[in-house]
Amino acid sequence: MLNRTLISIVDDDQLYRESMRKLVVSMGYTVEAFPSAAEFLASRLLPETTCLIADVHMPGMTGLELHRHLVDAGYAIPTILVTAYPDEVVRDRALKDGIVCYLSKPVDDDYLERCLRSALQPGTSIEDNS
Incomplete structure (x- = not known):
């Protein structure tokens, strides 16, 4: 089975970015990783990205x-945010803005996999457990 799903990871922490890339590849996805939002936005892979995993706190653009920039530019890419500094206010705002999942580092592998499935299957939500 050929999986045409492309997961793009944007994180300024090289070690975390690489470990996240390996984890998502191990789940069977095609993955590209970028050290900054600017590099992702300039990438020819932007239009092919079917899901985005991005760090909340990055220099330049969070x-x-x-x-928000992608939504404003017309790219409806399901997005999962990860952070080493969880904040309920930011989490609530992110989920209201359409973020699929807001995860704390280190992420739980099983929960990340459920988030990816939810992101790639519109209409299902991992966060609907309130």
Whole structure:
């Protein structure tokens, strides 16, 4: 089975970015990783990205700002945010803005996999457990 799903990871932490890339590849996805929002936005792979995993806190443009920029530019890419500094206010705002999942680092592998499935199957939501 050929999986044409492209997951793009944007995180300024090289070690975390690489470990996240390996994890998502191990789940069977095609993955590209970028060190900044600017590099992702300049990439020829932007239009092919079917899901985005982005760090919340990055220099230049945060993960939430990247998501808003993509929406404003007409790219409806399901987005998962990850952060080492969880904040309920930011989480609530992100979910209201259409973020699929807001995860704390280190992420739980099983929960990330459920988030990816939810992101790639519109109409299902991992966060509907309130």
